[in-house]
Amino acid sequence: MVRIREFENGVGTLFHRNLVRGSTHLYNGQEAVAVGAVAALRPTDPVTCTYRGHGVVLARGSDPVACYAEILGRSGGLCGGKGGSMHLTDVSRAHYGSHAIVGAHLPIAVGLGLGAQYRGTDEVSLTFFGDGTVNIGAFHEALNLAAVWSLPVVFVIENNLYGEYSPVAATTPITRLADRAAGYAMPGVQVDGNDVHAVRDIVATAAERARGGGGPTLIEALTYRQVGHSRSDPATYRPEGELDAWLERDPITLLERFIGDAAATASVRERVAAEITAALDAALALPEPDEAELLTDVIG
Ligand SMILES: Cc1ncc(C[n+]2csc(CCOP(=O)(O)OP(=O)(O)O)c2C)c(N)n1
Ligand SMILES: [Mg+2]
Known part of the structure; x- marks a missing residue:
């Protein structure tokens, strides 16, 4: 979780130094969701996520140098520098993509579950997506098919209270998003998304059910995006005091309180900060991709 937080802060500085083109969507505040969920899975269980995906890829163990290089468009990037911030993908770790089209990866997650069922493996496909995604057609099609075919899929809503600049209530007529499950005859459960142990436990239960x-x-x-939607969003629409209240329940602080060893947790923060600074420097030292690579791995 600290690695993700440090990595995201590093991405912020790259943008401020004008070293990256395009936009980025940071995961600050949501770390316990990715880390708790991934901790409950096997390394071979396929995962998919959104453009707010740096945290999930790092939780899966991908190399921070390759992730920074990807965001910088350098050779040595996770996808050869062609995907960028919104498309980090690492198939070697059963990570089948960060997806920029809202909801587009839910049918992919269902396909990964179908593949596991068809091949007779006991893999579980887990997919992360935002609160705004529960209103997209693909969400409903994906849940329906997964339920009808009893596929091994775990759907994880990262409810960070906003879809872009709109609070959930402005776009969604129910407050408990897990209730959407009722229409598809599957369990719908809520969890404190800032409590890494609670997330791990609830995902473990769902994964076990799917595997069987x-x-x-x-x-x-239930979590909170501590930063704006994307690089260009100062998040002025947030009610006063909301951020402060959620910072009180910062997932890393909660975990450190649980561990209760200030010296140990401070040393983790220090070690990881140094590791991430070194990763950033290593990525910045990598060359731009060679011109000859322009059309490799590109369809069209
Ligand atoms: C199909 C589609 N519609 C609209 C967009 C523009 N868009 C990008 S992110 C976003 C908000 C999604 O919110 P949510 O699902 O809550 O995810 P979060 O960004 O909060 O993680 C929207 C509408 C898009 N990328 N894809
Ligand atoms: Mg959201």
């Missing part, structure tokens, strides 16, 4: 042929589960992780 029990079908999909919808999990709603």
Whole structure:
């Protein structure tokens, strides 16, 4: 979780130094969702996520140098520098993509679950997506098919209270998003998304159910995006005091309180900060991709 936080802060500085083109969507505040969920899975269980995906890829263990290089468009990037911030993908770690089209990866997650069922493996496909995504057609199609075919899929809503600049209530007529599961006859459960142990436990239960042929589960992780939607968003629409209240429940602080060893946790922060600074420098030292690579791995 500290690695993700430090990595994201580093991405912020790259943008301020004008070293990256395009935009980025940071995961600050949501670290316990990715880390708790991934901790409950096997390394071979396929995962998919959104453009707010740096945290999930790092939780899966991808190299921070390759992730920074990807964001910088350098050779040595996770996808050869062609995907950028919104498309970090590491198939070697069963990570089947960060997806920029809202909801587009839910049918992919269902396909990964179908593949596991068809091949007779006991893999579980887990997918992360935002609160805004529960209103996209692909969400409903994906949950329906996963339920009808009893596929091994775990759907994780990262409810960070906003879809871009709109609070959930402005776009969604229900407050408990897990209730969407009822229409698809699957369990719909809520969890404190800032409590890494709670996330791990609830995902473990869903994964076990899926692995045993029990079908999909919808999990709603309640969390908070501590930064704006994207690089250009100062998040002035947030009510006064909201950020402060959530900072009181920062997932890393909560975990450090649980551990209760200030010296140990401070040394983790220090070690990881140094590791991430070194990763950033290493990525910045990498060359731009060679011109000859322009059309490799590109369809069209
Ligand atoms: C199909 C589609 N519609 C609109 C957009 C523009 N868009 C990008 S992010 C976003 C908000 C999504 O909010 P949410 O699902 O809550 O995810 P979060 O960004 O909060 O993690 C929107 C509308 C898009 N990328 N894809
Ligand atoms: Mg959201």
